Amino acid sequence: MVHPQPLPDATPLTIITGFLGAGKTSLLNRILYGDHDHKLAVLVNDFGAINIDSQLVAKIQVDNTIELSNGCICCTIRDDLKQEVLKLTQREDPPSHILIETSGVSDPLEVALTFKYTPEVRIEAILTLVDAENVLAAAEDHRVLALNQIGMADLVIVNKVDLVDSEQLQRVHQYVQRINKKARTIDAIQADVPLDILFDGGYDPDRPEQFGRLDIHTHEAGHHHDHAHSTHATIFDTWSWQSGQPLSLKSLQKAVETLPTTIYRAKGFVYLADRPDEQALLQVVGQRSNLTFPGESWVSTPHSQIVLIGKAGSLDTGALQQRFDQTIAGQGGLSNLMETAFSWLRRS
Numbered sequence: 463m464v465h466p467q468p469l470p471d472a473t474p475l476t477i478i479t480g481f482l483g484a485g486k487t488s489l490l491n492r493i494l495y496g497d498h499d500h501k502l503a504v505l506v507n508d509f510g511a512i513n514i515d516s517q518l519v520a521k522i523q524v525d526n527t528i529e530l531s532n533g534c535i536c537c538t539i540r541d542d543l544k545q546e547v548l549k550l551t552q553r554e555d556p557p558s559h560i561l562i563e564t565s566g567v568s569d570p571l572e573v574a575l576t577f578k579y580t581p582e583v584r585i586e587a588i589l590t591l592v593d594a595e596n597v598l599a600a601a602e603d604h605r606v607l608a609l610n611q612i613g614m615a616d617l618v619i620v621n622k623v624d625l626v627d628s629e630q631l632q633r634v635h636q637y638v639q640r641i642n643k644k645a646r647t648i649d650a651i652q653a654d655v656p657l658d659i660l661f662d663g664g665y666d667p668d669r670p671e672q673f674g675r676l677d678i679h680t681h682e683a684g685h686h687h688d689h690a691h692s693t694h695a696t697i698f699d700t701w702s703w704q705s706g707q708p709l710s711l712k713s714l715q716k717a718v719e720t721l722p723t724t725i726y727r728a729k730g731f732v733y734l735a736d737r738p739d740e741q742a743l744l745q746v747v748g749q750r751s752n753l754t755f756p757g758e759s760w761v762s763t764p765h766s767q768i769v770l771i772g773k774a775g776s777l778d779t780g781a782l783q784q785r786f787d788q789t790i791a792g793q794g795g796l797s798n799l800m801e802t803a804f805s806w807l808r809r810s
Contacts, residue, residue, distance in 0.1 A: 467581065468581050468582075468583065468584040469581045469582060472581060472582055472583055472584040473550070473551050473556060473557065473558070473559070473560055473582065473583050473584070474558075474559050474560070474583070474584050474585075474586040474663075475547070475559075475560045475561075475562065475577065475583045475584065475585050475586060476559065476560070476561050476562070476585075476586050476587050476588075476589060476660070476661075477562050477564065477570055477573055477574065477585065477587070477588045477589070478490060478561060478562065478563045478564065478589050478591070479564045479568060479570040479573075479588060479589070479590050479591070479611050479614075479615075480566065480590050480591030480592060480593075480611060480619075480621075481566050481567075481592075481593065481596075481597065481600050481604070481607065481608065481611060482566030482567065482600075482726050482727035482747070482771055483566065483593060483596070483726070483727050483729075483745070483746075483747030483748070484566065484591035484592060484593040484597075484621055485591045485593065485619075485621040485622065485650075485652070485653040486563050486564070486566070486591055486653075487506075487563065488621075488652055488653035489589070489591060489619065489621075489653035489655070489660075490504065490506075490561060490563050492653055492654060492655070492657075493561065493657065493660060496657045497657070498657050498661070499558075500557075500558050500559040500661070501557050501558045501559070502557055502558075502559050502560070502561055503550045503557035503559075503560050503561070504560075504561045504562075504563065505543065505546055505547065505560070505561070505562045505563070506563045543562070543573070543576060544576055544577070544580060547560060547562075547577070547580070547582075547583055548580070548582060551582045551583065559586075559661070560583065566727065566771070567607065567697075567698050567771070569607065569610045569611070570588050570590070570610065570611060570614040570615075571610050571614050571670055574588065574614065574669075574670045575670050578667075578670070585665045585667070586661070586663050586665055587616040587617060587660075587661075587662070587663055587664050587665050588614050588615050588616050588617075588665060589615065589616070589617050589619060589660060590611050590612055590614070590615035590617070590618050590619070590645075591618075591619045591621050591653065592612065592618055592619065592620050592621060592634065592638060593621060593622055593747065593748070594620050594621060594622045594623050594625065594626045594630065594631055594634050594649075595622050595625040595626050595630075595748060595750070596747060596748040597634055597637070598630075598633060598634065598637060599748070600726070600748075601637070603773070604697065607697075608641075609641055612638055612641045612642050612645070613641050613642050614642075614669065614670075615642055615645045616645060616646070616663075616664035616665055616666075617645060617646045617647070617648065617659065617660070617662075617664065618638050618642065618645045618646070618647045618648075619647075619648055619649075619650050619653065619655055620634055620635065620638070620647060620648070620649045620650065621650045621651075621652075621653050622650075622651065622652075623649045623650065623651060624651045625750075631649070635647065646659075646664070697773070697774050698771055698772070698773070698774055699771070699772055699773070699774050699775065699776065699777045700769060700770065700771045700772075700777075701769075701770050701772075701777050701779050701782060702730075702767065702768065702769045702770070703766070703767075703768045703770075703782070703783065703786045704765060704766060704767050704768075705733070705765065705766045705786075705787075705790060706733075706763060706764070706765045706766075707733075707790045707791070708733050708734060708735035708738055708764070708790070708791045709732060709733060709734055709735060709766055709789045709790055709791055710734075710735060710736070710789060710790070710791040710792070711734055711735075711736045711737075711753075711804075713788060713789040713790075713791070714732065714734070714744075714753075714789045715753075715804070715806055716789075717785045717786055717788065717789050718744070718746060718751050718806060719751070719806050719807070720785075721746065721770075722772075722776065723749075724772050724773040724776035724777075725746075725770050725771070725772035725773075725776070725777070726747075726748070726771055726772055726773070727746060727747060727770070727771040727772075728744065728745075728746035728751075728768060728769065728770045728771075729743075729744060729745050729746065729768070729769055730743075730744050730766065730767045730768035730769055731743060731744070731765075731766065731767050732744050732753070732766045732768070733760075733764040733765055733766045734791075735791035736791075737755065738764060739759060739760070740755050740757070740758065740759060740760075741755070741756065741758045741759070741760060742754070742755055743755070743756055744768060749807050750805070750806075750807060751805065751806040751807070752803065752804070752805050752806075753803065753804040753805075753806075754803045754804075755803070768786065770782065
């Protein structure tokens, strides 16, 4: 198959994908803080009205970080993505490599096709992160999305292997192998992988067409990925909550622990009355929740921003609003926190 040839000086581009909470932003920060000779530019996409992921990207790269928010990168903002990438290549001092972190509900097939006729860039690789603890359960509900994300990968990073036993890890590897026999795989903890592997390329320009045909003929009837008739907005809902008032840690823990299991992902920055001078970072993936203090002081007025992503039609926004409003701190019962991290398991 004949493809448009990239220009000789085309800028290499790497796509980072993976389901909600797989560790994409952690990997991105590993790259940005890593020891390499690349001058990087980053495009960060998040599914929701508040782009939490762009705020989590290493601040050393803030001048070259572009935020693409409030939409799925493969469905609603493909033109924005392409235009921003072209702007980067046209700078007086352009980056030597572009990284795209997609939202957890994005289809890398569609992202790759976005650049099929863009000779100014050359797709170097598609990196797919897999959450070893949650991927098999998530794939039951979102089989097509899991197939597309893993099936398009040049490198599959099986992340969070420290949270599973050897039997579960073997099942995950078998699952990945059934979907994509050509992809390289590597196990990781907290997305810590050798940087030379990430910049090693491996992208096959024939794969989008090959996988697109395979996708339509092998998926269950009525469930192939057809963006002309169905977008991720039909299978995922998002809701966000913000407050400028300090929150109680105890109340926040109760709110998070009792979130319904139809909420797949929650993340955000939290302003705690128990520790008001420092940002707290909330991460909820599957049944596991973590609250950490990365050591960042507030650069603006302290506030909380939390984004939730769940199954379409499952978000009772009135109940969620009441739930998080009740986390606002009262006058008593607060403590001077010395711990640096908290972990909870959801009870519902």
